[in-house]
Amino acid sequence: MYTQDIKTMKKMVAERFSPTTFNNQPVSDELINDMLDVARWAPSSYNEQPWKFLVAHNGEENFQKIYNALMEGNQNWAGDAPVLVVTLANNNYARNGKPNRHAWHDTGMAMGFFLMAGVEAGVQVHQMGGFFPEKIERNIELPEGYHPVAVAAIGYTQETAEQESRTRKPVREIRL
Numbered sequence: 714m715y716t717q718d719i720k721t722m723k724k725m726v727a728e729r730f731s732p733t734t735f736n737n738q739p740v741s742d743e744l745i746n747d748m749l750d751v752a753r754w755a756p757s758s759y760n761e762q763p764w765k766f767l768v769a770h771n772g773e774e775n776f777q778k779i780y781n782a783l784m785e786g787n788q789n790w791a792g793d794a795p796v797l798v799v800t801l802a803n804n805n806y807a808r809n810g811k812p813n814r815h816a817w818h819d820t821g822m823a824m825g826f827f828l829m830a831g832v833e834a835g836v837q838v839h840q841m842g843g844f845f846p847e848k849i850e851r852n853i854e855l856p857e858g859y860h861p862v863a864v865a866a867i868g869y870t871q872e873t874a875e876q877e878s879r880t881r882k883p884v885r886e887i888r889l
Contacts, residue, residue, distance in 0.1 A: 729832045731839035733790040735868030739770070740795045744834055745867075751830035757819035761806055764820040765859055766827070767799040767849075775853055779864060782848035787841050787864075794839075794866035799849055800824050801859040820862050831867060839866045 745768055757763060769775035771794065779797045780788065791797065802820040806813045813819075828838035846861040855861075 725829065725832055729828065730837060732837045732866075732868070732870045733839065734870065735794050735837075735866070736871050738795070738869040740836055740867055740869070742770075744831075744836065745796065747834070748827045748830040752823040752827035755819065755823040755826045757822070758813060758815040759806065759808065761803075761808070761813060761816075761819070762823070763803040763807075763813055763816040764823045765801040765803075765856060766823075767801060767853065767855070769797050771795050771797075778852045779844075779849065782844050782846075782852070783841065783864065784843035784845070787843045791839075791841070791864075791866045794868045796867040798838075798865045798867060799853075800862045800865070801855060802862050803856075803858045804860060805858060817862055824863070824865070828865070835869065836867055837870055841865065 749766060749768075752764075752766070753762065755762075755764075767775065767779070769779055771792075776797050779799055780792050783791055800820050800823070802816040804813055804816050805811060824838075824840065828840070831838050841864045844861070844864045849855070849861045
């Protein structure tokens with residue numbers, strides 16, 4: 714019966730949190746690629762898959778450029794992350810050039826798959842909207858038509874990492 718599978722998934726989702734401290738263990742490119750492999754299976758309008766992930770490891774030039782585009786509150790902690798990722802969306806359909814009003818939704822779905830793959834592998838992903846997209850567009854060569862949606866810090870946390878309170882609205886408040 715599906716009940717046990719849903720309970721297992723609910724437990725995994727509940728273990729996800731957005732850390733602001735990471736230990737110094739590097740996150741391998743192999744793991745990032747495995748997470749991206751999961752992300753590519755996310756659903757998307759017309760199967761366009763309008764997303765790309767700009768991946769930068771700490772110490773790389775693009776890591777510093779992404780870090781410099783963060784708002785000060787996020788700079789206070791994100792510079793210690795082993796990896797920063799920018800999710801990018803193409804706001805137009807590749808098949809006909811018309812606006813894709815679902816591109817950011819679809820990109821968010823891909824990021825959701827990506828971060829849950831990370832949780833399953835023991836890493837956490839802290840997504841951020843506090844950044845200046847124009848700085849990324851100006852300082853990093855992006856594929857034509859793609860625009861920054863969000864930034865994420867990725868890494869391993871200490872076993873005793875403090876988790877922020879993670880309350881959620883009950884189902885009765887989100888279901889219409």
